Amino acid sequence: MSVLLAFLAAALFGTGTFLLLQRRLSRIIIGIGLIGHGSNVLLLTSGGGRGLPPIIDSADPTDFSDPLPQALALTSIVITFGVTAFLFALGYRSWKITHDDIVEDDVEDRYIARRVVVDQMVAEGEAAAREIELDEDRG
Amino acid sequence: MIGAVDFATWGGHLAADALAPDRGSIDVLVPFSVIVPLVAAAVSVIAARNRIAQRVIGLGALLAVLVANVVLLVRVDDMAEGIAVSQAGGWAAPLGISLVVDRLAAIMLVVSSLMLVSVLVFAIGQQAEERRFAAFHPVYLVLAAGVSASFITGDLFNLFVAFEMMLVASYVLLTLGGRPGQVRSGMSYVVISLIASTFFITALALVYSATGTVNMAELSERIPQLPSGVQTGFSLLLIIVFGIKAGLFPLFFWLPDSYPTAPNAVTAIFAGLLTKVGVYAIIRTQLLLFPDDARQGTLLLVVAALTMITGVLGAIAQDDLQRILSFHIISHIGYMIFGLALFTLAGIAGAIFYIVHHIVVKTALFLVAGMIERKAGSDRLSRIGGMVRSAPMIAVLFAFPALSIVGIPPFSGFVAKFALVDAGISVEQWPIVAVALAVSLLTMYVMGRIWAGAFWGTCEDAAVSDRLRPGQTRVPLLMTLSTAVVVAASIALVVFAGPMYDLAERAAVDLLVPQNYVQQVLGATK
Amino acid sequence: MSTQAPTSGPQRLVILDQSIKVLYQSILVLSLYFLFAGHNLPGGGFVGGLTAGAAVSLRYVSGGAMAVRTAFRLPSHIVLGLGLLVSAGTALIPVVLGGAVLEHGDREVGLPIFGDVKFVSALAFDIGVYLVVVGLVLMAFAAFGDDLGPIESTAPPEPPDGTGREAS
Known part of the structure; x- marks a missing residue:
């Protein structure tokens, strides 16, 4: 696992947690987004190796990186994307009702x-x- | 574009022929409980303008799933190996996604689909959110698909996807209508669930980098080879992830806040199924993935005791009927975890029986609460009263599940609690047995409070007593009927307690010896 | 319904409008390319759908929610439902035909201009995903596109569900 990516994941988790502890939904959403990115980075590093493409016209396993974590990360990105969109809709609704997006x-x-x-x-x-x-x- | 003629012969790598002929017929049924609701959801979206068509589609699909699941349970239980496997895409096990139905999954599928059908009928009878929002039916069907997918998946990552399918649907159902209270509680519910999901992905990333697989059968072989500290770490991480969804002791705080704000029918299905899916995931992962020494027996016992106590104490403090019952769910999650945490045959069989009993009885209680609210216009105990005279039918329907959940002898709750306590005594875990018995007494107090508050006494609130006068408000027939079906199911659990408990015991044997599961999943296409 | 931007009368930017007319079609074609290229090259239903969503959002930038509503002849919920039906159907049909769930096959077909083209039945799943994403984007703009300000609107904007149902 690349050290840089490990630090990146840690930084994303840290800032995300800080934002998550705020009262405003908009900040919480950004925080959740960051934490989600952090876990996706972690998922990506679990494939091992770096800079190599997933399977491309090669039968030698040292020539490509494991494609499965990439597929898993893609799926989880799609899901997080959808749920974040829903949270934004919820925040919008809250703003319509109370002119605010504070989590009460x-x-x-x-x-x-x-x-x-x-x-x-x-x-x-x-x-x-x-x-x-x-x-x-x-x- | 695609000719339907010789589909099965396309592509030589396909493993359709690998399914042994004698069991192919039953393996085909495995994915039905996921795909049929999804297809129905699609048709239901297209028919968004026509509520009657939506109802026919929804009920038809769920009834079909119920029938398929009953067949599946009977056939799986008949088989010597007690397991049906289907490999999605025809790819062999470690590569593709395995869908697995063993006895436990089959039991859960049957009970959950019965509840899904009954609650849908209740929602239709209620003429409330179901009628007002075109989104109700499709989303409800997606929820059904997600719940089934969580039960049958044999792949840890796919479990995450199934959970998300179920949760995304639950977000929408919870906030259906967009009332201020719903938006408020919806925010915390969604955020908490998202945090749990993120933990789940993190756990998956760590598990994958340690073992190189997310297939549960393969994990079951590889995790024991890891250093014991890593095993413990994974085990704890997964308990936290599923503990949030199940509502375990320190992680339950979101539950009593969010469930009561949903529409009645939705709360009933959430209370019956969603937390139990979390418990199911804990049972499945603890028993399948981890060897004896990495299982968290002691921790789970302590958590179970604390969960029981906090849940019931919280329920005592509340005034709102839905919130009392919501707190009460937490208390009973503790019983299930207690059974699991013993890690003995009797304990796990008791836990399985308890889950089945609790799904049925809790759904019944929430449906009755919905009827009370419809009849009296309020579900605050301080406002309603005297309903034993004004609504005797509701009182009867409440009495059965209430007595059952307390654990009064002839009812299913007694059988379930007796099994658990007996299992606890046989391994001499006295503290947890004492807690379980004490919490039972407190449960009796809670149910007595509801009974005294809602059915006895007099109603002091003018608006409510107006509604309670004879002939003022009528509870729709479909609501009564569907509640009666669920109550009847809980009584059936007593009548067939013997065979049911034997079935639970067979499921527990399967769970305690995961080698068979592993062999069937990995060997199915080899 | 048809409230325009809060300023008096629609203030439209000519350059934006004209360039979007050109861009809209080309982005849609690009999205179709992504959709069909998806099996062995970067792309696929989800990516294609998002690209088409970008085209739709360009239309929203220039003409507001009404322009989005008139962009497709089909109502957005039908697009979404059809997409879901197609992708869920690709899971069910192989079972009916005696295979495993989601099983797919491929076939090479010689076409006059394109030469040998490999058709995979997984393409149907991708088309479904594409439609789901496009339907979702259309629905989102229809629900939240008109900014009515902080007042209680009559119809509660229920966000469409089921994003991320597809495991790409």
């Missing part, structure tokens, strides 16, 4: 969390009311 929090999660707080407040309130009643009973 889980609403229901917030609702549950708030419900717990409300329950606590109610419980505290009831406890306080009981205290007062007890005080009144005593006094």
Whole structure:
């Protein structure tokens, strides 16, 4: 495996991960694209050898590089391409609805969390009311 | 351009004649469950303007696949070697793409196609997204093809392609309608799935550079020759990839957020099938690719326990019916992984039986949740109530799968859990057995909460109680009918529990001795 | 539907329009070359389809979404469906004829001008892929081409599915 390609893959994974941790979908998409490229570079290097064409009119296996990783990389590029297009469509839709493409929090999660707080407040309130009643009973 | 006359004689390299005559007839059926839905999807796209034609095409294709799969299961189980192999393109195994149906794959194919048909009928009865969007039918069929392809593929890279086929379809189904909530949860769902896919490609790249093949049968021979550290690395990487899709403990967080926002019918099929495809992939790769010492038994046991506990605790906290059930899926994924992680015959057979039981019962529960929402106009437990009087039919349909998933004796859940716990006790894994039993009790609490919230008590919400008055809203007959079919299937699982468990045991034997699989796949065309 | 660019009236660039008229046809021919050359040379259905997609996008640059909609006589979903049908059919037909899935054969045919040409049945699969990609590009422009601004449009733009279904 070429050292240069290994470093390239590492750099792509690194920058991609950084972008993935952002809040905006547009950046996340770019991040995913970079990570996808990184994994494709990795896939390509798994064929071994460099600078050689895949099978061309030769029967000697040292004359050409393994064509299978190239085919695999091509397939995964096509798939990543399609899904990225879908993500862009999703971002576009989000922009139409909210004028923004920020990936928002889980609403229901917030609702549950708030419900717990409300329950606590109610419980505290009831406890306080009981205290007062007890005080009144005593006094 | 292409004459149809002497197609089979074209090209001397083709291996059509290599298929032995006595088994050729059954091998032909192997790719049907993928190709027929794809062809139907194509016709369905062309017929986009005509919903009735789309329905006929979709139902016809899925019913045909169901019949083919039943035949396949019966025939494969009859065969001594218990496996049917088809080589795509007629290229011999390590070169071409192998499509393999062994007993486990055949069981999964039959159950999944039965669910796909029932849920499609439910969606048609619902008259909602299915009616409004021309994209529903084609995409649903692509999903069906993707699920089947994941089960039958004998090639690790092709498993990736099958997963993507299924996932791309699920993205579209999840966001069908483009409501704000769907767009929000769709974003995280797609991004998480994409990250998992990228990990998958990375794993494939590493596996290929280490072994020079992606054919699972060949990998099964070559991976044991690698250094043990590399084996462990691959095994962990694959667990992470499939764990994200299956919803294992630290990786489940996307699931309860995204599933409930999809249309009801879609949630039902996601809940029934998609996570189980992930579990299937874990079972397949762990048992086929890795030798004993590279399997992650202890890790998987710990993960299984944590998955069970977090899932059920999450379900207790929720108020929305769909979200309770979604959290609950996670909890039960833990049971399946528990069975696998024992790596004993009884454990794996129990896991297989549990998967079948869970697919059927969970789909039934989500379909009932869809009926509740249709009837009451809401699926918040704090808003609905008293439905045992206003909708007794729904209450009955809910009661069976709910009791079954808890594991009350006569139902399939009891058989499944009993098998797992028994397997756990026999290898003296007491902690996980204790967790499994405790989680069962909590499951009972969750189902009791749904029952008390939705069916007993009174309804305080004015809008909901208006809808619940007699004669106000009617649940369409097709919805009730399809739900009843799924519930009946879950009852059938009890009636035929004996033969079913024997079948699961035979499948587990196949899985524990992968040499037969390898020999059949690699030897089929040699 | 037929909203033009937000400026008043369509401001068309003459040079762009005229050059695209020439380019459009030639790029389409090039895409067909890629499609047919694909079996043994660089090219293939996916590449050809993308090239044709580039031609379609040029048309969009000059004339907007309407120009794309009128580019082909068939509706985009029919193009896509036919493509999928052809490529899925090439998987099914060999099974019906008694071979393996996706099995293909080839035959040399002597043609008057081209000489000996080797036809492979895999070409049918490539044609299917080509149609799928073209249909997809057309659909994407039809769904997202008119920029209506940040308002709720009536029809939710459902992005066409199934990209990347073909393992090229």
